[in-house]
Amino acid sequence: MSASSSAAAATTTVTSPSIVFLLRRNSGDPALAWRLFKHLSSSFPSSALSASSVSAISGILARSGMLAELHHLRHLILRHPSPSSSSSLAALARSSSHFYNSLIRSSLRLGRPDLVQILYRDLLLSGATPNVQTLNLLMLSLCNSGHLDDALKVLDKMPQKGSQPNEFSFGILIRGYCRAGRADQALEVLNRMGRQGCTRNLVVYNTLIAGFCREGKLPEAESLVERMREDGLFPNVVTFNARISALCKAGRVLQAHKILRDMKEGGGDFALPRPNQITYNLVLGGFCKEGLVEESGVLVEEMRRDGFFTQLESYNIWLSGLLRNRRLFEATKLLEQMTMDGLEPSLHSYNIVIDGLCKQGMVSSARSVMNLMRERGIFPDVVAYTSLLHGYCLKGMVKSANWILHEMVINGCFPNAFTCNILLHSLWKEGRVWEAEMLLKKMNEKGYGFDIVSCNIVIDGLCRHGKLDKAIEIVNGMWLHGTAAFGELGNAFLGLVDDRNDSMKCFPDLFTYSILINGLCKAGRLDEAKKKMIEMLGKKITPDVVIYDTFIHGFCKHGKISSAFKVLRDMEKKGFQPSTKAYNLLIWGLGMKNKIDDMHNLIDEMHKKGVNPDSTTYNNLIQALCEGGMVGRAASLFDEMLKRGILPKLASFSLLIKAFCKEGEFDAAQGIFQTGLATFGEKESLYCLFSDELCRYGKVVEAKELFEISLARGFIVENFSYRCLIEELCKVNRVADAHCLLIAMMSRGSLLDPAAFMPVIDALGKDGKKFDADKLSERMMDMAARQDDESYNEVSHPLRHVIGSKTRVHGDEGTRKDEWHAVLNRYVTNIPPNNKSPPLPRKYEGDTKSLFIRNPS
Template identity: 55%
Template sequence: MSFRAADLCILLRALSGDAVLSWRLFIHHLLSSPLPPSPPSIAALSSTLVRFAMLPHLHHLHLILLHLPNSLPCLLSFAYCAVRSHLFPFSFSLSLLQSLRPLPPPVHLYNILLESSLRSGHPEHVEIIYKDMIFAGVSPETYILNVMMRSLCDSGRLDEARMVFDKMHAKGCCPNVYSFGILVCGYCRAGLSCEGLEVVEGMGKFGLVPNLVIWNTLVSGFCREGRVGEAERVVEMMGMAGMVPNVVTFNARISALCKAGMVLEAYGIFKDMEDGGAELELPKPNKVTYDVMLDGFCKGGMVEEARALLDAIKSSEFSVDLVTYNIWLCGLVRNGRLLEAHSLLEEMAREGLEPNLYSYNIVIDGLCKEGMLFVARSVMSLMRSKGILPDIVTYSTLLHGYCTKWKVLRANMILEEMVKDGCFPNNVTCNILLQSLWKKGRTLEAEGLMQKMNEKGYGLDIVSCNIVLDGLCKNGELDKAMDIISGMWLHGSAALGELGNAFRGLVDNQNGGQKCVPDRITYSILINNLCKAGRMDEAKKKFIEMLAKKLAPDSVIYDTFVHAYCKCGKMTSAFKVLRDMEKKGCKPSTRTYNLLIWGLVNKHQMDQIHNLMNEMQIKGILPDVCTYNNLIQSLCEEGKMKEAALLLEEMSGKDIVANVYSFILLIKAFCKSGDFDSAEDLFQRALTTCGQKPSLYSLMCNEFCMSGKLSEAKELLQTAIDIGISVERFSYKFLIEELCKGDRLDDARSLLSLMIDRGCVFNPATFMPVIDALVERRDKTEADRLSELMMNMASRPEESNIGLAHPDNQSYAKIVSGSRYNENESHLKHLKQDSAPGSDWHNLLHRDDGGGIALKVLKRVQKGWGHGSVRHPQRWQLDLYDHSDDAG
């Protein structure tokens, strides 16, 4: 029995709930009817097979259709169902479209295939689809070209995306707002916001107006690049175009200012939004605005301001969610408020907001970095009690902490615990351990841990090999490192067998014959260490070998040579490297020019420095704060402090934020010349720009001390102590000695009392000048009291190092002094020996005799250790070609 085509279609639709019966009916029709199935019948059957994901039947149906006469209409119906289903791999879907030829496939099918490729994370398919369209004679629509541009932008191929954009007219298409938006977004994400702005300026030729999304993309792009001035100009252009900036625009501006260190300026915009929104027609802050501002305060070290903002969020219409609390946790940890961060976890739970895994990992990471591993373990126990299991980040953080402290046995225990919890280590974990141990030169322990990783099925990758090679270089085994690198080209990571049998067994068992060959980083490590060792000829040979191996050097490797030549004063060779770099198509970076300027500063060649600055401007290479710091240093060394100070204004005009070192150079130079008024003005400006940095206070205080301005030094030190700054960098003992010598005993005593009352951890020898002065005044009672205090401090080694207790929690001082400020170990050892029973220290602590014995002991203490371990005023020595901001 056969069916008419119309009847077959009706029956297939009726049987859409039974794919097997539908298929049998279709096969029966093919075998019994001379008429081919109609396109509607194929569409009905295909839809049923797709619904039940019957891929073998769909493949069979495709083969049947290919062999039917006049099958193009049926193939088209099948193609619509198959391509839209996303069941088939890309290659089959494309071949299905190709099977429709010579009939040009509908452009709609190509659109579906494009969207499917992008959704599945395969932007490389877009170009293949586009070429097939052209070959099939299908005219691309604007939509297709937009998708192609987006794909090219996503893969970083901006030049090709621009070519597609420029040829739209030739393809019979006209770019729309989305075309411009895609290209602008691509440029901005690539850090080329200026090119994005040029694209926007060309929209008028097509009668198009940028929408708010495009404007916000530009603002965000300039902000991410730190070009705050350009971002502000874009906001002005928005207003001129009749476009009102929304909260997204303002959030981008606030975020950029915070990242550039201009937190107070960001807060000014925030306050305008908060207080004058309606009057100034500004958008009101949303939850993102508050979170961005809170993050800015935290990263800028403005903890109290952040705390006040958090309280404001709690009292606002927005609730404090987990995102906000995690920002606050990060801020507390970053600013050393570890106990507060620890207690915040409990506070969150009390407020009904349970910390998540990320929250606990923030605190554990901060504790491990401070060496407070016992407390980190307690936090880990707390998270377990809340039903949150540690992940690989938690364990990796602890492993790194224990390895950094050389506690390899503990690290092994953590590794075993990790595996028992079902959290298996990966190559990243292995590399963390490896780097920590090789950094300390502990090759035997590294070997043991690598063996453990081997047992769990993890081998060495190129990152692991580079860590080992870097460790060898830093341990002075450059020749062995070079031999291993040569061997890696033949044997892969098995070349590490040169280090011993254990390594040979490890890599042979793991890599399965797959070679792990050197990469650019491998050669960068070797060349860098050869240059540091002064073996320039060998470094050049390795550079040539790298080129022969088809490994293109990057700016980092060229900069290594530039730095090495500048360091040894060979400026001609350094400039030859720069020119060779440009010939090879490797664009010099700002750092390259900073290195050259640093070398010229050391040679006092100001004319050439100005020539380099002009060259940077011509080539579009923007100077940064390091560039200007080098210029400031050069001018200060020539005694041109006024000209150097003007560079701060120039930096501000170019949206470059001066850092703490910019001000340190100028303050030091003005103090050296005796111009303390200018130095103090700069100091106040530095506090506004950089925040309450300890290095600024200690520099200014020490300069006052060196110049005999004891009152100013005392006032500044008191201010620093009041705001919770460590006295570690201050010449506090020298200041107290000088006050006592100048018959200002009361000032010295008040300063010492303040240090004691505020929980400062300082050298016990600081008591000596005051005790001596009291003895000379015959004030035996007070001298004995201070002696007791000194002896008590000296008998507690954990409090004998120079540091700071948090003003509100002296137990914090013990934690910090025990874990961070352990620099005077020999001094502590001496104190422990002196405080043993039967010693003079013991007699003094438990004496019942007169003050004579005490005085003799104190004199001996003063002579033996009272001066040697205390910081006296000294000039700062800075190497400013490259640096990071003071951590504060």
């Protein structure tokens, strides 16, 4: 309906109900409804500006987010009073809380909490009475802005204003406290609900349970679940998902998986809710985070069977987990599988791959994936380029990282301040000050400015390079001159900053002081660090848990355990709940002093105060026990760790296996190894660890057998100390076994260290097996040629490149190259006089060809 035709219709019927009908009829087109209302309000103000008409149009505008029109309506009401006092427009404004509620709700939807305060004051000045909905919206605005204490005051005053709080009032405040990490105060609000006769519902309970879970306070969450049942409520899938999420974040993924199993089976005293997509995704993410790749794979297959592995989010979680755990071949196959399943990898999927490869140091592979994206019509965004730039920075390839900035602009993807700050951090980390200055100049030219993050990067760079005094001097100057204080670094910095506008000045913040205090603590300048803490408080900057942990670490590192404990007690006095990390640092410090009993006492204190020990807590104590020769007690502690449902890290198994092997208790070490396999599955790192330790302590035959099993399982050869194993086999006259291992590894296409060949070649020569020695020498030369051939490792197809790069992850390539060149030089100088020149590397043909083909899988 057009505005003109609507107006024509309105001329015949100008009653308020008919106007409301016309407005609602055109509510699908809010702009048209607004034009109609303005026309009618000018022609028939007494009817159009009635309470019902204003309520109808304000609702339409609020739902559409038309904030400017709502403010226009407000001015229209207040500026055009009707001749009749009974229908005065000002009186209408005073009586219509619904109108103000619409304005406030629209302001919240548009993220303008500042307008909420103005509107609420305007409501009070107009004489209108706020109802419970108005006060709830005000509380929501205050909670979203972080003013929780003010929101609590609103709740306290609601009965005085004639509006009893309802379940939404309490729910808003509970949600606000939980979001701010203040679940204990949210619990007090829950208790208050019951005292004021307001019904506690499932949503409120779930919000609070999720809050406790996010803070790692699982006992409190468990007690709330029991309390729900007492109130006649039964936990639903949202409740269980919150618990599972918290367990996974705490590393207790096996316990989380058990809950998933119970939910699926539906057993127990109560009928449990069935798991949903979110439940499976949480457990899958937990498995991937903890490196339980085999278990993750089993869960993925289960999700496929149950119809829960159909969303892109699940694929992305599994993809990220594979890359995090170096399963590059499986990750590339998953990308192909996604397409086969009708799910085209999204930009986020490719970003996961690029980020994962860059974190593995495989930047050239990430570049190839980026090329593949373009071929498929997906163009890299700032996230992809930033990951690539970060990857170059991690490898110290700052020039290549700098080129990424140019490439981004050329391709129409402009870097943001975060991207530039990553490169700036890398330049300062390497002490390349001049290049950092040039980058800062470019940032200013592009309008990114010299923000507090950039300032903190420069200060961190100074601290890293031992220029603590200069960093302190600049921070002191920042309070007076803002970023102009950085001019102290050199004339070039003077042109990079402009503090004429006080609003643009950068003053030190919490992170600035964290950097300084950390640098001072590392340097042993603990008294100066304490002075900086006092300075912070004087500047109204409240220290956080990280700064307290920094002090604890600094005191423990320098042997001042009593001072570290004083920091812990001071934390508690200031209302901070000491974290698991704080206790772990103290336990680590006690371990360096070999105070075993005190370490046990501190773990008991953790349990009493509701701070959950993690694998690091137990590892610190296990390490102290092992170093003190108390391996039996360490093993008992390991059992306790498993009983408590705390998933051990690889370090836990490493400590015990090494300790038992050192004591000569190889059967006990074998038991720990088998426990590791039962916990993690057939994990390569466990085989690698145990095989190397057996070899170290003379169990060469057992080490060889374990290494052969590893070969059969397709593990990466380069992760094992195979060179040491071959040398030890030759020393105990098992040359044939060493020779067979070399042949087996080459048949897999492994890129071996040529130095590993020499003990076998020497031993074969001494045994008079010249033909075998020469044959092996030729293969050694071939292997050396392969390592020299850089093109062998750069395969054009991105998926092949990912597979082929697995063998180049470990070790310093430059060091290894120098090492095997020395071996080859030794081989050449030992050539018998009748040989005029060393044998040339053979081409990959005939029988030899199969030795250099990569693993077919």
